[in-house]
Amino acid sequence: LSQQERPPSVRVHKRETKHRIFVNRSLQLDKIKFFGFDMDYTLAQYKSPQYEELAFDIIKTRLIKLGYPSKLSSFTYDPSFPLRGLWFDRLYGTLLKMDQFGNILACLRGFSFIQREELRAMYPNKFVKYDEKRIEIMNTLFSLPETYMLSCIISMFISDPDYTKVEHGLKKGSLYMSYASIYEDVRTACDWMHRGELKQRTLANIGEYVERDPRLCVLLDRLRVNGSKVFLLTNSEFEYSHGIMSFILEIPKPDGTVRKWTSYFDYIVTDARKPAFFQEGTILRAVCQDTGQPSIGHHMGPLETGQIYSGGSCEVFSNLIGARGKDVLYVGDHVYGDILKSKKTVGWRTYLIIPELANEIYVWKKKKSLFDELQRIDNNLETIYRDLNISSNIRPDVGDLQRKIRAVAQQMEESYGLLGSIFRNGSRHTFFSSQVLRYADLYSFSCINLIYYPLCYMFRAPAMLMPHESTVSHGDSPKDSFSDLDAYRVVFVDVLEMVLPHLHQIKVTSVHLL
Structure with missing residues (x-):
């Protein structure tokens, strides 16, 4: 309730x-x-952001040794940017924040958001079907410095006047670098790091990172x-x-x-x-x-x-x-x-x-006024449409309310960081959020929290309400909306009596109201 x-x-x-x-x-x-x-x-x-900073610096040094420009060393890790659960598109070099249905919630190349015209040119329906040969899902906490490094490299080359941006990569004279090859270089550097360098440096100064x-x-x-x-x-x-x-x-x-x-x-x-x-x-x-x-x-x-x-x-x-x-x-x-x-x-x-949960809950509480404002705008929108039906010729102007919804939703996103919440974008769940809901029976930001529950405890899941349950109050009279009972009848027939409709009239054996 x-x-x-x-x-x-x-x-x-x-x-x-x-x-x-x-x-x-x-x-x-x-x-x-x-x-x-x-x-x-x-x-x-692992202590954040110290551990991610260490990993980022190791990847950076490795890539420079592999031939990447020395100006890559000027980048430092920014913990406010990378987000777990992003998709990296090897074809276009974009980072995608996705919902659970494959719809794009946000799209960046480097550190720049891609706007409508360019976005629709690459993704006509703002939809991406997952293809493991093309899409890499940056789902782990270890992938945060990798995600940031990809954006740093792509941003560095795009902003360099010697390089020309082409559809699937960058060119400098006769040199061509595809976004896929950049990804493979970063991935190779990360694999090398995890095989030894990161672990050695972590153990050498363990109190700094664990x-x-x-x-x-x-x-x-x-x-x-x-x-x-x-x-x-x-x-x-x-x-x-x-x-x-x-x-x-x-x-x-x-x-x-x-x-x-x-x-x-x-x-x-x-x-x-x-x-x-x-x-x-x-x-x-x-x-x-x-x-x-x-x-x-x-x-x-x-x-x-x-x-x-x-x-x-x-x-x-x-x-x-x-x-x-x-x-x-x-x-x-x-x-x-x-x-x-x-x-x-x-x-x-x-x-x-989910260590990120601590910040998610902090923002959820601190920015309650924004969530309340979004609910208020939704209520105003509902009021405008309340007395209209299919015979109405009036087309209400809701443009102002739609702009307010977008503005408040953007404020909510920015409260979490540049790419917003790990769990949602406005009222829509992210791909990461859908995985948490689908596969995790329990979740928290630390395993230590088990200590605060008796070992006979019953973890009871809240009711997962469908829209017709969450938006209709139990206090509403059942007679309010259903006066024309014939329109809401479901007929259940005996299987033995079922024949093709045009050959025989269906015999009604029982009738139930929805």
């Missing part, structure tokens, strides 16, 4: 916003037997004390995982003792190679913790507590630990690699980590 419809006697008790977990599909915590966690951006929260929260130790312990099994499932290899997990979990106690990080988990799998882990997977091997090297051969026996494993597949892993799909709640930040594949392929329950 809305606040207006809720009886005065009904009180709603909610946790503090910063402690809340939000629910798309109902979930009973005491039915979860296995709690699984990703590491990067889930158990290990958060350390003592509540994490409490959370993992409470889950196990309650009788649940806890596992770590990460794509990071052993050496990096060991360095990160040691930092965030091996916190000295008052007596000076330090508990080994592996003791917080029942099972540990590194180098999992998600999303392939949820499909064919790889060979499961035990890892020697002294050398960090995986053993020779395929591990076939039961998984041992305290032992670290590498690779494997979800099918093998589940069989070895005795887990069935809905017994598992998996917590991760990657919509595709962690959430979508674990949900669609093996039926795990899912909890998505």
